[in-house]
Amino acid sequence: MTLFLKPRTIATAARILVIDDGITMRLFYRTVLEAAGFVVEEATNGLEGYEKVLARPFDLLIVDINMPKMDGLSMLRAIRRDGATMGVPAVTISTESKDSDTLKAYQAGANYYLVKPVTPETLVEVAHLMAGVPA
Amino acid sequence: MTMTHAPRAVINQITISNEEFAKFCEFFYRKTGINYHQSKKYYVDRRIIDRMNKTNSENFRDYFTFIRFQGSGEELQFLVNAMTVNETYFFREDYQFEALVKSMLPNLARTRRATKPIKIWSVPCSSGEEPYSIAINILEKWDQADQWDIEIYASDIDSKILAEARAGLFGARSLARVPPALLSRYFVSTGEGSYRICDELRGSIDFSLINIVDPMQTRKYTDIDIIFCRNLLIYFDDIARREAVEMFYETMSPGGYICLGHSESMSRMTSLFVPRKFGDTIVYQKPEE
Amino acid sequence: MGLVKGNVPDDGLGRDPAVCPLQPKLLADLASDDPGPRRAAARALAAYPEAATALCNRLEIEPAPSVRAMILTTLIKIQNPAIAARLAALLRSDDVPLRTAVIEALQEMPDSAALHLRTLLNDPDSDVRIFAVNILGALRHADVPGWLAELIREEPHINVCAAAVDALAEIGDSEALADLDTLRARFASETFMSFAIDTATRRIRGQ
Numbered sequence: 001m002t003l004f005l006k007p008r009t010i011a012t013a014a015r016i017l018v019i020d021d022g023i024t025m026r027l028f029y030r031t032v033l034e035a036a037g038f039v040v041e042e043a044t045n046g047l048e049g050y051e052k053v054l055a056r057p058f059d060l061l062i063v064d065i066n067m068p069k070m071d072g073l074s075m076l077r078a079i080r081r082d083g084a085t086m087g088v089p090a091v092t093i094s095t096e097s098k099d100s101d102t103l104k105a106y107q108a109g110a111n112y113y114l115v116k117p118v119t120p121e122t123l124v125e126v127a128h129l130m131a132g133v134p135a
Numbered sequence: 136m137t138m139t140h141a142p143r144a145v146i147n148q149i150t151i152s153n154e155e156f157a158k159f160c161e162f163f164y165r166k167t168g169i170n171y172h173q174s175k176k177y178y179v180d181r182r183i184i185d186r187m188n189k190t191n192s193e194n195f196r197d198y199f200t201f202i203r204f205q206g207s208g209e210e211l212q213f214l215v216n217a218m219t220v221n222e223t224y225f226f227r228e229d230y231q232f233e234a235l236v237k238s239m240l241p242n243l244a245r246t247r248r249a250t251k252p253i254k255i256w257s258v259p260c261s262s263g264e265e266p267y268s269i270a271i272n273i274l275e276k277w278d279q280a281d282q283w284d285i286e287i288y289a290s291d292i293d294s295k296i297l298a299e300a301r302a303g304l305f306g307a308r309s310l311a312r313v314p315p316a317l318l319s320r321y322f323v324s325t326g327e328g329s330y331r332i333c334d335e336l337r338g339s340i341d342f343s344l345i346n347i348v349d350p351m352q353t354r355k356y357t358d359i360d361i362i363f364c365r366n367l368l369i370y371f372d373d374i375a376r377r378e379a380v381e382m383f384y385e386t387m388s389p390g391g392y393i394c395l396g397h398s399e400s401m402s403r404m405t406s407l408f409v410p411r412k413f414g415d416t417i418v419y420q421k422p423e424e
Numbered sequence: 425m426g427l428v429k430g431n432v433p434d435d436g437l438g439r440d441p442a443v444c445p446l447q448p449k450l451l452a453d454l455a456s457d458d459p460g461p462r463r464a465a466a467r468a469l470a471a472y473p474e475a476a477t478a479l480c481n482r483l484e485i486e487p488a489p490s491v492r493a494m495i496l497t498t499l500i501k502i503q504n505p506a507i508a509a510r511l512a513a514l515l516r517s518d519d520v521p522l523r524t525a526v527i528e529a530l531q532e533m534p535d536s537a538a539l540h541l542r543t544l545l546n547d548p549d550s551d552v553r554i555f556a557v558n559i560l561g562a563l564r565h566a567d568v569p570g571w572l573a574e575l576i577r578e579e580p581h582i583n584v585c586a587a588a589v590d591a592l593a594e595i596g597d598s599e600a601l602a603d604l605d606t607l608r609a610r611f612a613s614e615t616f617m618s619f620a621i622d623t624a625t626r627r628i629r630g631q
Contacts, residue, residue: 022586022587022590023161023590023593023594023623024586024589024590024593024619024620024623024624025586025590025616025620027619027623028616028619028620028623031619043402044164044165045402046406047400047401047402047406047410048400048402048403050402050410051400051402051410051417054410054411054412054417055412055417065520066520066523066524066527066551066554066555066558067524068524068527068528069402069403069404069405069406069524069528070402070406070521070524071520071521071523071524073520074406074520074521078409084412095550095551095554095583096551100518104520116583116586116616117582117583117586117614117615117616117617118616119615119616120615152630152631154626154627154629154630154631155630157627158593158594158627158630161594162594195630196597196630200566200595200597203564203594203595204564204565204566204568204595205564206534206564208564350467373532374497374500374501374532377493377497377500378497381467381493381494381497384490385463385464385467405493406489406493406521407489407490407493424459424488
C-alpha cells in the first residue's frame with residue numbers, strides 16, 4: 001500500500017485513531033493515512049474508541065458520529081472531561097451537514113468538522129494540520 | 136502465515152482465503168469482542184473448518200451465511216466455544232488483582248465510611264480459584280484489609296463445580312502460580328501434590344448456586360462494590376448479555392467496579408459503565424447518579 | 425460474613441402475569457423522581473406486554489441513559505410491530521444517544537422492524553435512510569443481501585449507498601456484483617465510493 005509513497009520515519013510518525021462503525025470507511029481511512037506515513041489504529045464504536053484513548057495516547061482522533069453503544073459526540077464529551085485524555089485533537093466526520101449538527105460537534109469537543117464522503121486529499125491535509133506534524 | 140503450517144489447514148479441500156478470514160474476523164469481533172490478528176489465521180481456520188465439517192458446510196461462504204443469518208445464534212455459540220479455552224487457576228489474569236488492591240479498593244475506601252462492608256462478587260466462580268485468589272490478594276497486598284469488613288460472594292450455575300469450590304481441594308495445575316510462601320500460609324497439603332485451602336479462607340466465602348439470568352435468584356445481591364465476571368458474557372446471546380449487564384448494574388453500588396476477562400470489553404455490550412484505566416488493565420465503573 | 429438479610433423489594437420481578445395482574449404502582453414508578461424505581465419498574469414490566477405503550481411514552485421523555493437502556497431491553501423482550509413503529513419514529517430525534525440506542529433495539533427485533541423498513545428506506549431525510557440501512561444490514565434474514573442490492577440501484581444519495589455497500593461487504597453474495605459495478609459508474613468521481621465498492625467486491629468474491 002505504501003510502496004510508491006515515501007512513509008514518514010517511524011520516530012516521527014503521528015498516531016491516528018479512526019473511530020467508525022463502517023468496515024469500508026475504516027479501511028479507507030487506514031489506507032489513505034498509512035500511505036501518507038501515519039500510524040493508524042481503529043475502533044468500531046465510541047466506547048471502544050474511548051477505551052483505546054485511555055489505554056495509550058494518540059495525536060489525532062477521526063470520529064464518526066452515529067455509532068452503536070456510544071456515539072461520537074458522547075465519546076468526545078467523555079474524553080474532554082477526563083484530565084488524562086482531554087487534550088487530544090479530534091475531527092468529526094459525519095453524514096450530517098446541517099449547521100446545528102456542526103455546532104453540536106464543536107460543543108462536544110470536536111476541533112474540526114467534515115461531511116462524508118471526504119476525499120483522500122482533504123483527509124491527509126487535515127490529518128497533517130491537526131496531528132501537529134507539518135505536511 | 137507460516138509456510139510449514141499452511142498445508143495442514145486444508146482439510147477435506149476446504150480453504151479459507153485472506154479476504155474471507157478478514158470478513159470473518161470483523162464479524163466475530165463485533166459479536167464477541169475477540170480479535171484475531173492475521174498471525175492467528177491457522178488457529179482460527181482449523182476451528183472454523185472443524186465446525187464447517189460438523190455442519191456439513193461445503194465452503195466458507197455457506198458457513199458464513201449460516202452463522203450470520205441463523206436466528207437462534209446457536210452455531211455462533213458453538214464456534215465461540217471452539218475458539219476459547221476456559222481454564223481456571225490461581226492468580227489467573229493477576230494484573231486485575233493488582234488493580235483490585237492498588238486502585239479499586241483504595242478508591243472505594245477513600246469515599247465511604249468503614250461501617251459499611253465492602254462486597255465483592257465472583258461470578259462465575261467455577262471451582263473456586265478466583266474467589267480464593269481475590270481473598271489471598273486482599274489479605275496479602277491491601278494494607279487496609281484489617282480496617283474493613285469485606286464480604287466475598289461466589290456463585291456458579293453448575294452445582295458440581297460449586298461443590299468442588301466449597302471443598303477447596305486443588306492440584307498442581309491450579310496452584311502452579313502460587314508462590315511457596317503463600318502455599319504454606321493458606322493451604323494444607325493433602326499429599327500427592329494436592330492442597331486444601333485453609334478453613335479460615337473457606338469459611339470467608341459465601342458460595343451460592345445461582346443462574347444469573349433469573350432475576351429471582353440474583354435479588355440477594357445488593358450494594359456490590361466489585362464484580363469479577365470474566366469470560367462468561369461472551370457465551371451469551373445479545374439479549375441475555377443485555378439483561379445480565381443490566382442486572383449487574385442494579386446489584387452494584389454507585390462507583391462500584393466490574394472486571395471482565397482480558398479478551399472481553401464492555402464496548403461490545405453496553406455504555407452503562409464508564410471505562411477506567413488502572414495500571415495495564417481497564418475495568419468498568421458504575422457512574423454516581 | 426454471610427447472606428444479606430432484609431426485605432426483598434416487591435418489584436414484581438419474576439411474577440407470573442396470569443396470577444398477578446399489572447399493578448398501577450409499577451406504572452407510577454416509571455415516572456418516579458428517582459431513577460432507581462424507574463429502572464426497577466422498566467425491568468419488571470417485561471412480564472406485561474400491555475405496558476408497552478407506557479414504556480414507549482416514557483422512553484420519549486426519559487433523561488437517564490440507564491433507565492433508557494432498561495426500557496429498551498424490556499421493549500426488545502416484548503417486541504411487536506407497534507413497538508417497532510414507535511421506536512422507528514425516534515430515528516428522527518435530535519438526541520444522538522437515544523437515536524443510537526433505538527437503532528440497536530430495532531436490530532434486535534428483526535421481524536417487527538422489517539415491517540417498517542420499506543417506509544424508512546423511502547424517508548425524505550437521507551440520515552433516516554442511512555439508519556434504516558444500518559438496521560437492515562444487521563438483521564438476521566436471508567433476503568437482506570437482495571434488498572441491499574435493490575436499494576443501491578435506485579438510491580440517489582451517496583452516503584445511503586455507502587452504508588449499503590458497507591453492509592454488502594459483509595453479507596453480499598455474487599448477485600450483488602453487477603449492481604456494485606453499476607453503482608461505481610454512477611459515482612465515478614468519488615474516490616471513497618470506488619474504494620468501498622472494490623473492498624465489497626473483493627470480500628464477496630472471497631479473494
